[in-house]
Amino acid sequence: MSADGYTVAVAGATGAVGREMLRMLDEQNFPIRRLVPLASARSAGLKMDFRGTEVEVAELTKKSFAGVDLALFSAGGARAKEFAPAAVDSGCVVVDNSSAWRMDDDCPLVVPEVNAAALEGHKGIIANPNCSTIQMVLPLQVLHELGGLKRVIVSTYQSASGAGQSGIEELLDGARKSLAGEEMPAEVFPHPLAFDSIPHIGSFEPSGYTNEEEKMLFETRKILGLPELASSATCVRVPVVRGHLESVTADLERPVSAADARAAMERFPGLVVMDDPANAVYPLARDCVNRRETFVGRLREDNTLPATLHFWVVSDNLWKGAAWNAVQIAEELHNRGWMRV
Numbered sequence: 486m487s488a489d490g491y492t493v494a495v496a497g498a499t500g501a502v503g504r505e506m507l508r509m510l511d512e513q514n515f516p517i518r519r520l521v522p523l524a525s526a527r528s529a530g531l532k533m534d535f536r537g538t539e540v541e542v543a544e545l546t547k548k549s550f551a552g553v554d555l556a557l558f559s560a561g562g563a564r565a566k567e568f569a570p571a572a573v574d575s576g577c578v579v580v581d582n583s584s585a586w587r588m589d590d591d592c593p594l595v596v597p598e599v600n601a602a603a604l605e606g607h608k609g610i611i612a613n614p615n616c617s618t619i620q621m622v623l624p625l626q627v628l629h630e631l632g633g634l635k636r637v638i639v640s641t642y643q644s645a646s647g648a649g650q651s652g653i654e655e656l657l658d659g660a661r662k663s664l665a666g667e668e669m670p671a672e673v674f675p676h677p678l679a680f681d682s683i684p685h686i687g688s689f690e691p692s693g694y695t696n697e698e699e700k701m702l703f704e705t706r707k708i709l710g711l712p713e714l715a716s717s718a719t720c721v722r723v724p725v726v727r728g729h730l731e732s733v734t735a736d737l738e739r740p741v742s743a744a745d746a747r748a749a750m751e752r753f754p755g756l757v758v759m760d761d762p763a764n765a766v767y768p769l770a771r772d773c774v775n776r777r778e779t780f781v782g783r784l785r786e787d788n789t790l791p792a793t794l795h796f797w798v799v800s801d802n803l804w805k806g807a808a809w810n811a812v813q814i815a816e817e818l819h820n821r822g823w824m825r826v
């Protein structure tokens with residue numbers, strides 16, 4: 486870093502996540518000397534606003550990272566595989582949002598409130614977990630500290646923006662077309678999404694799970710440091726523009742009351758408890774949009790099993806699930822003096 490801050494590149498700056506990264510970097514007052522927005526050749530020359538000035542988008546190439554200190558990647562797995570090593574070779578630290586590096590033993594997979602210490606000794610590439618995993622591991626970490634986590638069952642209700650800008654557009658276009666009695670598009674999603682829900686995110690594996698569901702299992706184990714954790718996910722796309730919602734069941738080693746779990750979650754950084762069901766208070770997607778926190782409600786003990794708790798967890802997939810978590814990682818690296826390869 487020079488005296489007036491870092492040179493920061495955002496690869497995928499024009500996408501649903503990349504645009505939010507620019508906003509987060511701006512709002513956080515992160516020490517930035519120069520911002521370098523990168524995208525595909527299609528977007529080269531486009532002007533974007535950053536801290537009141539116009540910055541021009543350049544095409545992402547292996548030469549994009551000369552003089553860059555930090556690169557936030559949100560340009561998909563193929564681009565992360567191709568360009569992140571070149572960025573590291575140029576002396577740049579990479580925080581990648583795709584799944585390309587998450588399970589690599591040399592790459593920390595980090596949710597700062599849970600395992601920031603895993604950043605120590607990083608080798609240049611740090612992975613941001615899957616959006617559905619990030620919001621789930623915050624309350625799970627609390628329950629693990631209280632009662633020892635044995636097994637997790639989760640059903641997700643994931644918004645259209647989880648599939649990027651084109652996912653948002655397909656949902657909105659489909660809703661308009663459906664109301665007009667026209668045929669709805671299904672190019673981004675396997676079926677028309679408007680007014681329906683689709684239990685199919687990613688591609689199906691021989692196990693019968695989708696790769697999105699398997700990511701939740703493997704990433705949760707890695708972040709929580711519980712390689713044997715039993716877990717099963719069902720990932721569902723719902724016609725919500727922004728915000729992922731999840732119903733989670735946690736089996737613990739020892740009984741923990743819902744009251745104790747609630748109190749501990751209220752104290753945990755980044756978590757907000759919204760849990761007064763008698764007054765219809767529980768988190769909705771609209772409560773979490775443009776919020777950095779993760780929201781928990783419907784926290785309750787199981788009717789029949791003594792050491793099982795259930796809860797509902799909601800967060801903004803474009804913020805805590807992606808851009809904000811990445812910027813938090815950058816802040817941790819800066820504050821701990823680890824912004825170097």
Ligand SMILES: NC(=O)c1ccc[n+]([C@@H]2O[C@H](COP(=O)([O-])OP(=O)(O)OC[C@H]3O[C@@H](n4cnc5c(N)ncnc54)[C@H](OP(=O)(O)O)[C@@H]3O)[C@@H](O)[C@H]2O)c1
Pocket residue numbers: 496497498499500501502503523524525526527528529545558559560561562564582583584614615616646647648649650651802803806807
């Ligand atoms: N959406 C979420 O909730 C979420 C959450 C966590 C992680 N992620 C991950 O973040 C990444 C981006 O997701 P998104 O939702 O922002 O997708 P998106 O809206 O489709 O944006 C994709 C970005 O990648 C760029 N890009 C595409 N092909 C490229 C190429 N050949 N060379 C350089 N840049 C290229 C696009 O540039 P152009 O505009 O020029 O095409 C755009 O800036 C993905 O890896 C995704 O898995 C997304």
